[in-house]
Amino acid sequence: MARRTIIAGNWKMNLLPDQAESLVMSLVAVTENKPDLEVVVFPPTALIPYAGEWVSGSSLQFGAQNCWHELSGAFTGETSPELLRALGCGYCLVGHSERREIFGESNDLIGLKTRALIQMKITPIICVGESLDEREAGTHLEKIKSQVESVFDAVEMSSWLRLVFAYEPIWAIGTGKTATPDQAEEIHRHIRDLIRERAGEALSEGISILYGGSAKPSNAAELLGKENIDGLLVGGASLKAEDFSNIISVF
Numbered sequence: 735m736a737r738r739t740i741i742a743g744n745w746k747m748n749l750l751p752d753q754a755e756s757l758v759m760s761l762v763a764v765t766e767n768k769p770d771l772e773v774v775v776f777p778p779t780a781l782i783p784y785a786g787e788w789v790s791g792s793s794l795q796f797g798a799q800n801c802w803h804e805l806s807g808a809f810t811g812e813t814s815p816e817l818l819r820a821l822g823c824g825y826c827l828v829g830h831s832e833r834r835e836i837f838g839e840s841n842d843l844i845g846l847k848t849r850a851l852i853q854m855k856i857t858p859i860i861c862v863g864e865s866l867d868e869r870e871a872g873t874h875l876e877k878i879k880s881q882v883e884s885v886f887d888a889v890e891m892s893s894w895l896r897l898v899f900a901y902e903p904i905w906a907i908g909t910g911k912t913a914t915p916d917q918a919e920e921i922h923r924h925i926r927d928l929i930r931e932r933a934g935e936a937l938s939e940g941i942s943i944l945y946g947g948s949a950k951p952s953n954a955a956e957l958l959g960k961e962n963i964d965g966l967l968v969g970g971a972s973l974k975a976e977d978f979s980n981i982i983s984v985f
């Protein structure tokens with residue numbers, strides 16, 4: 735089964751409504767006539783209701799950067815996956831390293847969120863990745879294994895084809911320091927091997943794995959040329975119309 739190819743733009747906590755609208759407008763034309771590519775932007779939560787109108791009639795998609803794992807209830811300040819579904823989100827990021835590090839999200843919580851998103855038919859993009867200390871100590875493969883396996887433990891195998899992973903080494907996020915294509919490919923292969931060990935060849939080959947961490951026009955083609963890199967999760971460069979368009983134009 736062919737894997738989905740996805741170019742995703744994580745805007746993080748940036749952009750006001752008019753800035754976001756003009757960015758979306760300039761991306762709409764670039765995403766036309768690319769039937770094998772999914773382009774998804776992730777605005778801040780408060781802009782999600784506008785995003786549905788901005789992308790309507792185009793092939794550009796949008797998603798949320800985070801959600802809670804219950805569908806409703808007394809969870810002040812949180813966002814329900816059911817509400818995200820109602821607002822038209824096709825995707826939601828889960829377990830971004832900023833959520834894990836700044837907001838203390840655990841592997842167990844990330845598993846619960848992933849399960850809730852699957853229930854709501856929203857594609858979760860589960861972010862995994864190691865810190866510089868972990869890479870230097872040689873524990874990075876173990877770290878990623880525990881992050882990936884906690885998702886497997888939370889989600890029925892019959893839904894695994896709906897999962898997307900994103901490898902985002904923390905030391906490469908917002909630092910301008912990209913993992914080399916070979917470093918990224920090694921981890922993507924590792925994640926695919928973990929899937930194969932648990933679920934066999936078909937699922938292992940069917941699940942898309944994106945790379946994120948200082949992805950930009952100058953390194954996009956080389957990263958995307960690797961066998962196990964199925965797309966990019968772009969931060970800073972997704973806020974600039976020209977840079978993000980140039981990344982999309984690699985296809």
Ligand code: 13P
Pocket residue numbers: 744830902906907908909910946947948949967968969970971
């Ligand atoms: P940068 O592309 O700014 O390094 O951010 C990557 C990221 O965190 C995407 O989720």
